[in-house]
Amino acid sequence: MNPNIIWPVVTGGFLVAFGVFEALAIRNGDRDRAAGKPSGTYTAWIRRTLGLDPARWWRPIGIAGFASFMVWFFGHILFGIWNA
Secondary structure, three states: OOHHHHHHHHHHHHHHHHHHHHHHHHHHHHHHOOOOOOOOOHHHHHHHHOOOOOOOOOHHHHHHHHHHHHHHHHHHHHOOOOOO
16 A cells, blocks of 8 residues: 555545534534533543543643643654654
């Protein structure tokens, strides 16, 4: 398999799926959820998973994990460090 074909196809598929589901969650917004319930967007799910909204006991672990991932990701993509 040619990675110059596979990775753009996979990335495009993820972006289309993300766009469709995010647009539906934003469009349906308040209509599909009860008062006080979080929205169905990907951002809202990430915030719940990291323990940010609502605040959970694992919040410091979520913040540290997310920050560590971002340091690795930017170093890996922008500077080419930690490459296999």
